Amino acid sequence: MSEQGAVQSADDHVVLGKLTSPYGVKGWLKVYSYTGPMEGILDYPEWVLRRGDRLERRRLLQGRRHGKGLVARLEGCESREAAEALAGVEILLPKAELPALEAGELYWHQLEGLRVVTREGAVLGRIDSLFETGANDVMVVKGALEEGALDARERLLPYLPGEVILEVDLEGGVITVDWDPEF
Known part of the structure; x- marks a missing residue:
């Protein structure tokens, strides 16, 4: 994966979901979301992608519900081949960017x-x-x-x-x- 921006360590992040497989031929990917509701992952305009020990930032260009799941298109992912290269990558978010919780609530x-x-x-x-x-x-x-x-x-x-x-x-x-x- 190419470097799209400097990223802190993985310990400073929480896993939001995973890119599972390509969708179509124009660089879209199927997304498995761990957020509740599922579409909540699409509220974050920039994702940190993790493959092994490597982290990189990618802007979310488009995302939507598709059937029972989600699909998304990321910056720098213009073809099915580029989407295939991202299949299996985890989607992270810096913990500092999580929304504030009410008193007594925990993540x-x-x-x-x-x-x-x-x-x-x-x-x-x-x-x-x-x-x-x-x-x-x-x-x-x-x-x-x-x-x-x-x-x-x-x-x-x-x-x-x-x-x-x-x-x-x-x-x-x-x-x-x-x-x-x-x-």
């Missing part, structure tokens, strides 16, 4: 990697990822990721503040939960 990337501890002090593991179920978000907690965890199990905990989630300490890197480790 998923802020929760990933937090140590999960029960109110009794038992260490369940670390949050590996999150996913939506429709009713609520679910945290994937892996014991194998945290030294001192009760076991190496993977647990699925609902993200329900005030019920399961008792406290989120971002600075301390810990989330305290009301959860039976045997469940």
